[in-house]
Amino acid sequence: MEKITALKELHIEILRDLYNAEVLTVSELLYFKKQVHQSELKELVHNYLYDSRAHITTLEEVLNSLNASLLEEHCRTMKSIILESKKLVERCSEGHIRDLAIITSLQRMNTCKISAYKALVKLTVRPSNGQNLQRLQYILKHETQMEEALDNIATENINLKQPAS
Numbered sequence: 001m002e003k004i005t006a007l008k009e010l011h012i013e014i015l016r017d018l019y020n021a022e023v024l025t026v027s028e029l030l031y032f033k034k035q036v037h038q039s040e041l042k043e044l045v046h047n048y049l050y051d052s053r054a055h056i057t058t059l060e061e062v063l064n065s066l067n068a069s070l071l072e073e074h075c076r077t078m079k080s081i082i083l084e085s086k087k088l089v090e091r092c093s094e095g096h097i098r099d100l101a102i103i104t105s106l107q108r109m110n111t112c113k114i115s116a117y118k119a120l121v122k123l124t125v126r127p128s129n130g131q132n133l134q135r136l137q138y139i140l141k142h143e144t145q146m147e148e149a150l151d152n153i154a155t156e157n158i159n160l161k162q163p164a165s
């Protein structure tokens with residue numbers, strides 16, 4: 001691996017990592033969509049899938065504007081979260097418990113992406129990057145809204161009063 005010696009190189013590396021995190025998110029959302037029990041959560045997963053696909057396109061545009069190629073390896077952090085999430089969801093046999101495991105998994109994935117988008121926004125704050133900054137702020141806003149929606153559905157719409165075993 002080459003050493004990163006300039007801010008632009010760091011910026012591009014984080015963009016590439018996020019691009020791959022979004023690609024991995026899409027594949028995981030397709031899996032979760034099939035596993036979801038509750039209709040409201042299914043709709044939320046569907047919306048998250050739609051947004052993530054749009055984020056991929058936006059990140060491609062940002063990378064193209066920087067004359068940067070896409071990273072060929074996967075985001076190891078997201079890949080690890082996804083592997084752990086799948087194991088957790090597969091162990092849940094009851095619908096409402098599985099839904100809670102899916103919500104927890106999506107929250108972990110989302111938190112990972114939010115922290116990276118926040119870092120990217122900070123790195124992008126320069127007049128020459130105005131359009132890219134707006135694009136990244138838009139994605140960050142969507143990810144933050146998704147985080148709030150996941151919190152709401154976990155606390156308001158899923159029966160949390162099941163007896164602990």
